[in-house]
Amino acid sequence: MNLQGKRVLVTGGSSxxxxxxxxxxMVRGSQIVITGRRQDALNTAVERLRAAGGRIDSIAADVSTEKGRETTLKVALEKLGGLDILVNNAGGVRAGRLEDTTEAEIRAMIEVDLVAPILLTRAALPKLRASTGGLVVNITSGIALVAAPFYATYAGVKGGLAKFGESLRRELKGEGVHVMTVYPGATDTPMMSSSKAGPELGFTREPAAAVADAVIAGIEEDAFEVIRGGEARAKMIALNRQDPAALDKRFLDLKPALSEAVRDHSAL
Known part of the structure; x- marks a missing residue:
C-alpha cells in the first residue's frame, strides 16, 4: 500500500x-487523526507534528467507553472525510501476580486492549470498505507470542487481539479490507516507564521509531504480521512451540528478579 494521501486514525497516538x-x-503524505485521553498530551503531540509540516488533528476521547468510540469515529470522519486506515494502538497494562491484580485493573485491560479495538473496528468497517483499499493495523505485543509470567491478563488480551485480527483478515479476504497484526517487543515508551525489567531479564528496549518504521514497511508490503525482536525473539517463539517446558525452566530461574522488576509496572 502506498501511504500518500491515505486518511488514517491512530488510537493512543499522543505518545x-x-x-x-x-x-x-505523516512523512509519507498521509492525513492523520490521533486520539488519546489527555488533551494536554494531544496538544503537545499535534504541535510537534504540525511543526514538521504534517496534516494532523486530534480527538480527546477514551476508546474503552462506548461514548468515546462514538466520538472518536464521528469526529475522525468529519476531519478526514472518510477512512482508509485504522490503527488500533491504544492500550494499557498492569503487571504482577494475578491474585494481586484487582478486578478493576483486569477489566481495564480487557476493555482498552481487546474490547475497544474490536468494537471500533466493527464500527469503522463500512468506511474502510468504501475506501479504495482499507486497512486495519492491530498493535498487540510480543507477549502474545511468548507469554511471560506476571503478565497473565495482558498476555491474554493481547493474544486475543492477535487472533481477532487473524480471523478478521480471513473474513475480509477479497472484500477490499486487509488486516495486519504487529507484535512489538519491549519499547522505550511512557507505557514502559514504570517497569524496571531490563536486558538481563529479556526486556531489551528499542526506540518507538524503530517499531514504526517496521510497521510502515509491513504496510507497504501488504504483510500479514510484523514481529519485533529479531533472531532472539524468533528462537523463543520456536522454543515455545517445540519445548515449552524448557522455556518454563528459563522463566522459573528469572521469576524472583522479574517479579520485583515488574511489580510496579502499571499504565492504565
Missing part, C-alpha cells in the same frame, strides 16, 4: 508507538 506511527505516516 510512544502510536505517535511514532503517526509521524512516520
Amino acid at each position: 510512544g508507538i502510536g505517535f511514532a506511527i503517526a509521524e512516520a505516516m
Whole structure:
C-alpha cells in the first residue's frame, strides 16, 4: 500500500508507538487523526507534528467507553472525510501476580486492549470498505507470542487481539479490507516507564521509531504480521512451540528478579 494521501486514525497516538506511527505516516503524505485521553498530551503531540509540516488533528476521547468510540469515529470522519486506515494502538497494562491484580485493573485491560479495538473496528468497517483499499493495523505485543509470567491478563488480551485480527483478515479476504497484526517487543515508551525489567531479564528496549518504521514497511508490503525482536525473539517463539517446558525452566530461574522488576509496572 502506498501511504500518500491515505486518511488514517491512530488510537493512543499522543505518545510512544502510536505517535511514532503517526509521524512516520505523516512523512509519507498521509492525513492523520490521533486520539488519546489527555488533551494536554494531544496538544503537545499535534504541535510537534504540525511543526514538521504534517496534516494532523486530534480527538480527546477514551476508546474503552462506548461514548468515546462514538466520538472518536464521528469526529475522525468529519476531519478526514472518510477512512482508509485504522490503527488500533491504544492500550494499557498492569503487571504482577494475578491474585494481586484487582478486578478493576483486569477489566481495564480487557476493555482498552481487546474490547475497544474490536468494537471500533466493527464500527469503522463500512468506511474502510468504501475506501479504495482499507486497512486495519492491530498493535498487540510480543507477549502474545511468548507469554511471560506476571503478565497473565495482558498476555491474554493481547493474544486475543492477535487472533481477532487473524480471523478478521480471513473474513475480509477479497472484500477490499486487509488486516495486519504487529507484535512489538519491549519499547522505550511512557507505557514502559514504570517497569524496571531490563536486558538481563529479556526486556531489551528499542526506540518507538524503530517499531514504526517496521510497521510502515509491513504496510507497504501488504504483510500479514510484523514481529519485533529479531533472531532472539524468533528462537523463543520456536522454543515455545517445540519445548515449552524448557522455556518454563528459563522463566522459573528469572521469576524472583522479574517479579520485583515488574511489580510496579502499571499504565492504565
